[in-house]
Every structure is written in structure tokens, then in C-alpha cells.
Amino acid sequence: MRKDVPLSIQTIFSVREIQAEADRLRSAGKRIGVVPTMGYLHEGHLSLIRRAKELADVVITTIFVNPTQFSVGEDFESYPRDLDADNLRAGEAGADVVFCPDRREMYPEGYLTYVEVETVTSILEGAFRPTHFRGVTTVVAKLFGLTKPHVAVFGQKDAQQAFVVRKMVSDLNMDVEIHVEPTVREPDGLAMSSRNVYLNRAERTAAASLYAALIFAEKQIQDGERSVEKLSGEMKKMISDAGATAIDYIACVEPDTFTPVEAIHPPRILILLAVRFGATRLIDNISVTFS
Numbered sequence: 001m002r003k004d005v006p007l008s009i010q011t012i013f014s015v016r017e018i019q020a021e022a023d024r025l026r027s028a029g030k031r032i033g034v035v036p037t038m039g040y041l042h043e044g045h046l047s048l049i050r051r052a053k054e055l056a057d058v059v060i061t062t063i064f065v066n067p068t069q070f071s072v073g074e075d076f077e078s079y080p081r082d083l084d085a086d087n088l089r090a091g092e093a094g095a096d097v098v099f100c101p102d103r104r105e106m107y108p109e110g111y112l113t114y115v116e117v118e119t120v121t122s123i124l125e126g127a128f129r130p131t132h133f134r135g136v137t138t139v140v141a142k143l144f145g146l147t148k149p150h151v152a153v154f155g156q157k158d159a160q161q162a163f164v165v166r167k168m169v170s171d172l173n174m175d176v177e178i179h180v181e182p183t184v185r186e187p188d189g190l191a192m193s194s195r196n197v198y199l200n201r202a203e204r205t206a207a208a209s210l211y212a213a214l215i216f217a218e219k220q221i222q223d224g225e226r227s228v229e230k231l232s233g234e235m236k237k238m239i240s241d242a243g244a245t246a247i248d249y250i251a252c253v254e255p256d257t258f259t260p261v262e263a264i265h266p267p268r269i270l271i272l273l274a275v276r277f278g279a280t281r282l283i284d285n286i287s288v289t290f291s
């Protein structure tokens with residue numbers, strides 16, 4: 001580990017050690033906050049760590065590129081990793097513990113147990129990544145079991161993930177408060193994501209069209225547009241004209257149930273999209289409140 005990592009941060013690699021640390025913290029009456037991540041931390045992750053620090057006495061950031069949420073042919077192997085920089089950034093943002101488990105400890109030989117939320121996991125992201133949410137809920141359930149948090153903080157950029165995690169927590173009566181924090185954006189509006197590093201210059205420029213299209217849709221809704229077909233058609237044109245390679249989906253859902261709608265009704269709608277620029281697949285969303 002680099003020498004400039006804050007001295008106060010504790011890096012834990014083993015399952016037994018994190019369980020012991022979580023038990024110790026709980027016995028000492030500390031409120032534990034967890035921020036699950038796959039590392040390569042950017043300002044979006046750091047905002048979650050800062051928020052967790054406001055909500056808890058001790059913040060555990062987990063860094064684990066979780067193989068079970070990637071399908072064959074996805075970017076598990078090439079997913080960006082930089083543990084030294086992550087330790088430094090997490091510590092500066094207020095994390096007290098960084099937990100980076102080994103893949104073989106999380107999923108030992110003969111591993112057979114998965115947590116699955118039904119129905120909502122087969123639309124949108126789930127339609128394009130059929131095993132993705134099963135991997136997410138399994139690892140999040142395991143991370144909650146290991147770190148024993150009172151509160152966990154997730155990002156709104158992965159809106160469907162946040163919905164699915166909340167559903168798992170509610171259905172399985174997990175005693176963890178879930179907080180979902182706003183997306184952090186680059187100056188041109190692109191949502192921060194570890195995968196943005198994959199974009200070449202032209203793709204990076206084109207990717208700004210995602211937020212431009214979401215803002216355009218928000219304005220249209222505020223001005224009275226209620227047809228999802230019309231809105232998504234116009235958004236598709238903006239994004240295609242900017243240079244997208246493929247648009248996986250643009251959809252509007254009712255935020256409390258995540259049910260896709262064809263006509264937009266007040267008071268709130270969530271617009272989500274997934275778009276490819278070259279080989280890079282990006283997701284984003286906007287919540288629109290209107291009357």
C-alpha cells in the first residue's frame with residue numbers, strides 16, 4: 001500500500017477479520033455505515049462515503065469487483081482496478097475501514113447460494129443483463145452479513161439497483177437503512193462512472209448527449225408532454241445524432257413500483273436509459289417531479 005494512505009484507515013482483506021471488526025464496533029455501540037463499491041473510486045463514490053459519515057459513526061467502504069454480477073463476455077476482467085488510490089481516496093472522504101475481500105473467500109469452491117429478487121429484475125437492465133441483479137443482491141446480502149451495518153448508502157445513478165436492493169432489504173426483513181444519494185456529474189453532465197475511462201475522445205464527447213437528452217425530456221414534461229413514445233423518440237434521435245453505437249433502452253417508470261408506463265402521470269416519473277458508445281455501455285436516469 002502507498003505511504004500516503006491516511007494512517008487512520010484500516011484495510012481488511014479477510015472475511016473473519018471484518019466480521020470481528022463489525023462485532024467489535026457493534027459492541028462498542030457504534031453505528032456502522034457501509035458503502036458497497038467495486039472500486040476505482042470517483043467523486044460519485046466519495047459523495048456516498050461522505051454521506052455515510054454523516055449518517056454513521058464508522059464507515060466501512062467495500063471494494064470488490066463482484067464476478068457474479070457480470071455475464072460471460074462482459075468486462076469483469078478488464079474492469080478498472082486501483083486499490084492504492086482507492087484506499088487513499090476513501091480515507092480522505094471519511095472511510096474508517098476499507099474491506100477488500102478475495103474472490104475465493106467470497107465465493108469458495110462449491111458455492112451454491114444466491115439471493116434473487118423477482119420480476120423487477122427482468123426488465124430494463126435485467127432484460128439486457130439477465131443474471132446481473134442476482135449477482136448484485138447476492139453480494140450485497142453477503143456484504144451486509146459481514147459488515148453488519150445500520151445504514152448503507154447507494155447511488156441514484158444505478159436507480160434500478162437501488163430499487164432492487166431496497167426490495168431485498170424489505171422482503172428479507174434486513175435491519176439496514178438504505179439511503180440513495182444523487183448522481184454526481186462531470187461539468188458537461190455525464191454521470192460519473194468507473195466505466196467512463198473506457199471512452200475514447202469522440203465517445204466521451206458524444207456521451208454528454210445522455211444528460212442533454214434527459215434534461216430535454218424533463219423540460220418537455222414540465223411543458224406538458226405526456227407521451228413516452230414521443231419523448232423517447234426525440235431522445236433517441238438526439239443520442240443517435242451525437243454518435244451512440246446502440247441504444248439498449250429509454251424507458252419511463254413509476255418510481256415507487258418501477259412499473260414501465262406509456263403515458264406520463266404526475267407527480268413523479270423516472271426516465272432511464274442505457275446506451276453504448278463503442279464497446280462502452282453507460283446508464284443514466286433523471287427523476288422528474290411535476291403537477
Ligand code: PAF
Binds near residue numbers: 037064136161
Ligand atoms: O454499484 C456497484 O458498484 C455494485 O453493483 C455493488 C453495489 C457494489 C455490488 O457489487
